[in-house]
Amino acid sequence: RVYYLSLEYYMGRSLCNTMLNLGIQGACDEALYQLGLDIEELEDIEEDAGLGNGGLGRLAACFLDSMATLGLAAYGYGIRYEYGIFAQRLKNGEQVEDPDDWLRYGNPWEKARPEFMLPVNFYGRVENTEKGAKWVDTQIVFAMPYDSPIPGFRNNVVNTMRLWSAKSPVSFNLKFFNDGDYIQAVCDRNLAENISRVLYPNDNFFEGKELRLKQEYFMVAATLQDIVRRFKSSKFGSRDPVRTSFDRFPEKVAIQLNDTHPALAIPELMRILIDVEGLTWDKAWEVSCKTCAYTNHTVLPEALERWPVHLLERILPRHLQIVYEVNARHLDEVRKKFPGDIDRLRRMSLVEEEGEKRINMAHLAIVGSHAVNGVARIHSEILKADIFKDFYEMSPEKFQNKTNGITPRRWLALCNPGLADAIADRIGETWLTHLEELKKLAAFVNDRGFKRTIHTVKQENKMKLASLIQKEYGISINPSSMYDIQVKRIHEYKRQLLNILHIITMYNRIKQNPSAPFVPRTVMIGGKAAPGYFMAKQIIRLICAVGNIVNNDPVVGDKLKVVFLENYRVTLAEKIIPAADLSQQISTAGTEASGTGNMKFMLNGALTCGTLDGANIEMKEEMGAENIFIFGMTVDEVEELKRKGYNAWDYYNKIPELKQCIDQISSGFFNPQNPDQFKDIANILLNHDRFFLLADYEDYIRCQERVSDMYTNTEEWIKMAIMNIATSGKFSSDRTICEYAREIWGVEPSWEKLPAPHEPKEEEASTPEQPKKEKKETKKPEKKK
Numbered sequence: 031r032v033y034y035l036s037l038e039y040y041m042g043r044s045l046c047n048t049m050l051n052l053g054i055q056g057a058c059d060e061a062l063y064q065l066g067l068d069i070e071e072l073e074d075i076e077e078d079a080g081l082g083n084g085g086l087g088r089l090a091a092c093f094l095d096s097m098a099t100l101g102l103a104a105y106g107y108g109i110r111y112e113y114g115i116f117a118q119r120l121k122n123g124e125q126v127e128d129p130d131d132w133l134r135y136g137n138p139w140e141k142a143r144p145e146f147m148l149p150v151n152f153y154g155r156v157e158n159t160e161k162g163a164k165w166v167d168t169q170i171v172f173a174m175p176y177d178s179p180i181p182g183f184r185n186n187v188v189n190t191m192r193l194w195s196a197k198s199p200v201s202f203n204l205k206f207f208n209d210g211d212y213i214q215a216v217c218d219r220n221l222a223e224n225i226s227r228v229l230y231p232n233d234n235f236f237e238g239k240e241l242r243l244k245q246e247y248f249m250v251a252a253t254l255q256d257i258v259r260r261f262k263s264s265k266f267g268s269r270d271p272v273r274t275s276f277d278r279f280p281e282k283v284a285i286q287l288n289d290t291h292p293a294l295a296i297p298e299l300m301r302i303l304i305d306v307e308g309l310t311w312d313k314a315w316e317v318s319c320k321t322c323a324y325t326n327h328t329v330l331p332e333a334l335e336r337w338p339v340h341l342l343e344r345i346l347p348r349h350l351q352i353v354y355e356v357n358a359r360h361l362d363e364v365r366k367k368f369p370g371d372i373d374r375l376r377r378m379s380l381v382e383e384e385g386e387k388r389i390n391m392a393h394l395a396i397v398g399s400h401a402v403n404g405v406a407r408i409h410s411e412i413l414k415a416d417i418f419k420d421f422y423e424m425s426p427e428k429f430q431n432k433t434n435g436i437t438p439r440r441w442l443a444l445c446n447p448g449l450a451d452a453i454a455d456r457i458g459e460t461w462l463t464h465l466e467e468l469k470k471l472a473a474f475v476n477d478r479g480f481k482r483t484i485h486t487v488k489q490e491n492k493m494k495l496a497s498l499i500q501k502e503y504g505i506s507i508n509p510s511s512m513y514d515i516q517v518k519r520i521h522e523y524k525r526q527l528l529n530i531l532h533i534i535t536m537y538n539r540i541k542q543n544p545s546a547p548f549v550p551r552t553v554m555i556g557g558k559a560a561p562g563y564f565m566a567k568q569i570i571r572l573i574c575a576v577g578n579i580v581n582n583d584p585v586v587g588d589k590l591k592v593v594f595l596e597n598y599r600v601t602l603a604e605k606i607i608p609a610a611d612l613s614q615q616i617s618t619a620g621t622e623a624s625g626t627g628n629m630k631f632m633l634n635g636a637l638t639c640g641t642l643d644g645a646n647i648e649m650k651e652e653m654g655a656e657n658i659f660i661f662g663m664t665v666d667e668v669e670e671l672k673r674k675g676y677n678a679w680d681y682y683n684k685i686p687e688l689k690q691c692i693d694q695i696s697s698g699f700f701n702p703q704n705p706d707q708f709k710d711i712a713n714i715l716l717n718h719d720r721f722f723l724l725a726d727y728e729d730y731i732r733c734q735e736r737v738s739d740m741y742t743n744t745e746e747w748i749k750m751a752i753m754n755i756a757t758s759g760k761f762s763s764d765r766t767i768c769e770y771a772r773e774i775w776g777v778e779p780s781w782e783k784l785p786a787p788h789e790p791k792e793e794e795a796s797t798p799e800q801p802k803k804e805k806k807e808t809k810k811p812e813k814k815k
């Protein structure tokens with residue numbers, strides 16, 4: 031059994047995905063039509079399950095889909111947050127956050143399993159007896175499991191996602207019951223249940239809060255009890271009724287840690303094996319290492335989890351003891367391999383002694399795992415060469431790469447049925463489970479009919495998004511303009527500010543010479559800022575302020591529009607991505623571990639303007655340099671610049687158009703009512719920029735000129751779009767999961783169970799003459815009953 035442990039699952043909606051995977055979309059559509067109802071209206075009622083921040087949480091959701099589709103005996107374990115990622119609203123051009131009360135009307139996909147409720151311990155102290163250490167005087171919180179079905183794609187497999195909800199024990203604080211403070215005692219039960227109340231809204235940022243540590247341990251402790259219970263009740267664990275043999279545990283159980291968020295699984299498994307099951311340290315350590323594997327998701331220092339020792343000491347005293355013992359033995363090994371290298375010992379310690387004493391969770395995860403992987407080739411290389419170099423030199427055999435992927439069911443079949451049909455018309459439907467089949471489309475790159483269809487589908491998707499934007503934001507956009515889109519969490523390393531510099535440059539050029547030819551663009555930017563991330567919120571303010579000036583300038587007219595797409599989330603991604611002409615993936619080389627948004631756009635026939643960062647590098651390799659717009663420094667060039675010393679003023683003084691942009695930002699040109707508002711942004715760009723925006727500006731602008739030129743050549747643009755789609759096969763999460771299965775978990779995926787390329791027979795029989803395309807047309811006149 032494979033256990034995927036993640037603090038985040040960014041699932042989005044389930045109705046359409048369930049119907050698609052079960053192959054009952056046509057039947058349900060028809061049934062609702064006969065009732066005089068519109069299935070799309072029904073679909074629109076469902077709340078997103080937004081239990082994630084961004085890429086990491088969405089990856090977990092894509093992996094669940096692929097693991098079920100590949101017939102793996104896999105479970106997703108996580109937390110059933112009562113409030114998911116906040117809803118973003120713009121008020122006077124600023125982000126405001128509304129709580130995501132997604133369970134308000136109930137959740138029809140989940141089933142509570144009170145019979146599997148488990149206790150989780152916190153606080154207390156360690157008692158040393160002759161029979162070993164005991165964790166005593168703890169406070170208990172119960173973990174109530176809720177199961178949701180994860181259907182595979184038409185293979186009769188349904189896996190389980192089990193999310194834990196915190197529940198106060200009956201006895202919690204009821205010692206006051208007879209003291210007269212009965213009411214207070216009942217009210218205090220909330221305290222324990224706060225553990226699963228809300229998702230922390232940080233993306234790529236570590237906030238060392240006590241409640242977050244409790245969430246991480248709560249998930250891990252409940253999950254490991256469940257895993258051990260299931261193993262013991264299997265024939266492999268239960269031969270001896272007195273004492274379970276854990277010899278075959280690593281062979282039967284694989285635990286994948288989605289980042290270090292669930293890394294306490296390592297000391298917790300050690301605690302169970304030693305304190306509860308009575309194994310020796312050495313045996314427990316062998317079992318634990320062979321069972322666990324760790325995926326790293328970022329190299330940004332501010333994102334790495336380093337828990338203060340004083341927090342662990344208070345909340346998880348036994349685990350801290352175990353971590354210290356792991357560290358002592360680990361450092362012995364380092365000493366053996368590198369005698370006399372004192373500085374290496376300091377660097378590799380799990381315990382950081384500089385300043386406040388902390389536990390480095392990535393170091394713990396590496397030492398306690400048999401496999402460590404990055405999420406794109408360049409990222410995995412950086413792990414070995416840079417942040418985990420010492421650990422790579424210690425255990426090179428642990429380090430692997432698993433380039434991320436996305437599920438083609440949700441990110442093509444579900445969100446872009448027009449394109450899916452156009453593809454199916456030419457190459458059938460095997461691509462749904464064998465995405466490399468898309469390469470057959472390359473044969474149609476000069477087929478006039480196919481090119482026209484691809485163009486028409488894109489145009490229809492663009493019209494649909496235009497009416498959505500008109501309806502939701504009251505902005506009218508020109509559907510024949512280029513849709514230039516950057517949607518992702520707002521973060522300095524993702525460089526939305528570089529995008530803004532391009533927008534301002536285009537604006538200044540139009541104003542400079544209004545009659546010069548200009549390729550019309552609608553630039554759309556969307557994404558949430560972490561509520562406590564000041565600069566990210568400033569970036570949103572600036573986008574809105576620039577949009578206000580640009581969109582209301584009569585000289586600009588229809589040439590340039592700037593739209594901030596409010597409340598970007600899975601459901602909005604499904605509407606935006608199929609309508610994109612251009613995808614912006616412009617992070618500083620070396621900072622975006624992989625990116626998965628980039629893959630969604632490629633699969634939907636948008637061209638990419640991007641840096642050689644993350645999976646962009648492998649995308650370029652698949653499609654060929656002629657089908658992507660690459661600009662900017664490489665990882666090596668960034669390193670070189672860091673060595674030489676970066677001086678933003680050099681670029682500011684050398685490039686007049688850039689100077690003009692920065693001066694406009696800092697002088698209040700875009701916000702005359704509050705002219706000082708964006709001074710801090712200009713100050714960061716010129717004096718404290720960790721992400722070297724100005725160094726990439728000139729090449730970025732030139733690259734965008736090539737994009738505009740190419741867009742005027744519709745024929746060539748469509749060919750490039752087709753080549754993007756045709757070469758996106760590598761980026762299926764099915765491929766990624768096959769690699770995890772074979773190279774980390776030691777299990778073989780079952781492709782043979784995968785479906786023949788048509789819908790199930792029952793459905794074909796029930797709706798014999800209802801091909802998909804006609805349905806949409808026939809039901810329209812019947813709408814609105």
Ligand SMILES: *Cc1c(COP(=O)(O)O)cnc(C)c1O
Nearest residue numbers: 084085518599600603625626627
């Ligand atoms: C795919 C996805 C992401 C990740 O996007 P990146 O561009 O890779 O950061 C974030 N949010 C949502 C809603 C997504 O669907």
